[in-house]
Amino acid sequence: MTTLRHPAQHLLENLDGFRVEIDADKQRADIVLARPPFNIISMPERDQLRLVFEALDEDERVRVIVLRAEGEHFSSGGDIKGFLEATPEHVSKLAWNVAAPARCSKPVIAANRGYTFGVGFEISLACDFRLASVTTQYALPEQKLGQIPGSGGSARLQKMVGITRTKDVVMRSRRISGQQAYDWGLATEVVPDAELENATAGLVAELVGFSPIAQRTAKKLLNDTEDASLSASIELEGHCYSRLRSSDDFREGVEAFHGKRAPVFRGR
Known part of the structure; x- marks a missing residue:
């Protein structure tokens, strides 16, 4: 190798x-x-x-x-x-x-x-x-x-x-x-x-304390849309939101919210 x-x-x-x-x-x-x-x-x-x-x-x-x-x-x-x-x-x-x-x-x-x-x-x-x-x-x-x-x-x-x-x-x-x-x-x-x-x-x-994957996504989204039009920025934001929708961290965040406990994020 x-x-x-x-x-x-x-x-x-x-x-x-x-x-x-x-x-x-x-x-x-x-x-x-x-x-x-x-x-x-x-x-x-x-x-x-x-x-x-x-x-x-x-x-x-x-x-x-x-x-x-x-x-x-x-x-x-x-x-x-x-x-x-x-x-x-x-x-x-x-x-x-x-x-x-x-x-x-x-x-x-x-x-x-x-x-x-x-x-x-x-x-x-x-x-x-x-x-x-x-x-x-x-x-x-x-x-x-x-x-x-x-x-x-x-x-x-x-x-x-x-x-x-x-x-x-x-x-x-x-x-x-x-x-x-x-x-x-x-x-x-x-x-x-x-x-x-x-x-x-x-x-x-x-x-x-925040979700690593949500944080990485937010940083890249904001950096990438700094020079973009409003409509393009909103479109890209929607795609990022949709991708995070299927993440384990999002599910954990929702369940922790309803369970009135602190979430345990794992970055996936």
């Missing part, structure tokens, strides 16, 4: 600037940026982050993924010098790597505090939930370098907050606070800095 090996497997042997923690009891995996004080994200690190998200997506121990960082700053952005050293082919993959949280079928939470700039902001935008500390400052400062965001930042931001606010952030390299991000509908929640970990743990526990 032929043994298959991923050509990029070697990239996972020595993680550059971050680590992975798995708590099987809580069904939680943490990807922790760990290059203090500013947790700058290197070019090789982007490739590794993509592979880690893909690996965790296949890990049966994990239901929810948290992207967080050591210290008082989430990330001040990418390795500036690395952009000049990278090949055009590598640079062309930046957005694909950073979009890994969005492609992941499982819920992904970004826990942001302090500087969340450049690629740090972009990868947070690719997550499903952004929990912001009051210390958080979001920014896409590439204009100061004679560049534009290159990993999906301006595109994702515009979808979320509109063209006027996106031009204000991108074209002026303007910082916005965690509170303002929440007011704009960009952050899911804004909390005191000392409460960020508790808020993250609470959201993980809440998400784990």
